[in-house]
Amino acid sequence: MKKLFSFAALSLSAILITGCGTDDSSTGSGSDSGLDVVDEGKFTFAASGEFKPFSFTSGDGTMTGFDIDVAEAVAEELGLDPEQKKFKFAGIVEGVQSGRFDAAVASHTITEERAEKVDFSTPYYYSGPQIFVRPDSDVETLADLEGMEIAVSKGSTYAETAGEATENIKTYDSDVVALEALSKGKHDAVITDFVTGKEAIGAGLEIEARELLGRSEQAIAVAQDNDELLEAINEALETLREDGTLEEISQEYFGEDITADPEGEE
Incomplete structure (x- = not known):
């Protein structure tokens, strides 16, 4: 009888251990995904909160807007929780460069000067x-x-x-x-x-x-030494472009699609 009890106890322990292992592997944390992020399991992005309708601050102090929705959609594709940080626009690039944020989703135009400090994703919208x-x-x-x-x-x-x-x-x-x-x-x-x-x-x-006065491309900025995160963001943007999410977000805020390349193929 004791042997039967011992076997049953061991079997139950094995099931519990296996179950715990399965739960851990499905958390979608930054370490599990292999991405180098500021806080494990989070996509920490910066925006100004002062650039309506791209990012603006709501009554409860959180940011909302086109950029914010794009950032949150990217975070979901990455399997990470979005963590927004409100920061003065003039200092956001330096914040990404220093590792304070994983990325800037703040309507930054791609320029040679900025590209000396950070890497840019593919454009997520076009303007001028x-x-x-x-x-x-x-x-x-x-x-x-x-x-x-x-x-x-x-x-x-x-x-x-x-x-x-x-x-x-x-x-x-x-x-x-x-x-x-x-x-x-x-x-x-x-x-x-x-x-x-x-x-x-x-x-x-x-x-x-x-x-x-011209045409510009706006993109997500990432630290120059974080190639894997940049690649993952580009893949996320491609998915969001192909499944219509970017266009849907654009239509919500502008009543038109600003995410399509105006010089792309028809």
């Missing part, structure tokens, strides 16, 4: 800078702004564009705040992403769009 002025302005083109006062967001690529016309450049922590200042009579113009300006006009700001 545009001039915005008050309705009574005679400004139509960048050349018309020669010597005038132009406002841009701090740390953005738009200061370089504005510098082609003037040295009188004012910076704000947020593109939206710059546009609000413009509508209240400050500055001669603001240069920002055309989608952001379009949304501001739709929200009631008394400003108008003028010359579109």
Whole structure:
């Protein structure tokens, strides 16, 4: 009888051990996936929370918006929990570079200067800078702004564009705040992403769009020594593009698809 009890106890122990092993292997943590992340089991990403509708802060202090939804969709594809970090835009790239964040999902335009500090994923949306002025302005083109006062967001690529016309450049922590200042009579113009300006006009700001100054590609920034995470993010974006998730998120915020490459094949 004792032998029978001992055998049954051993069998039960084996089942419990096996069951625990199965549970551990399905946690989807960063270490299980082989990805080098800041916190195990999490995808820690940074955004400014000041760039509506791409990222903005809700009443409970959390961020929402197009960038945030994309980041959370990427995290799900990676098998990680999304962990958002609100940070001033001008310091986000350095935060990724130093290992404070796994990635920046903050509408960063791919530039040679930034690519010296971080690696970029494939673009997750396409846009371009545009001039915005008050309705009574005679400004139509960048050349018309020669010597005038132009406002841009701090740390953005738009200061370089504005510098082609003037040295009188004012910076704000947020593109939206710059546009609000413009509508209240400050500055001669603001240069920002055309989608952001379009949304501001739709929200009631008394400003108008003028010359579109080019095309840009926005991507997720990752530390340069984290090749496996970058590859995994690219694979996640490809999946989200193919299954229509990126387009669906874009349609929700903009009523159009800004995630499709305008120079891609039809």
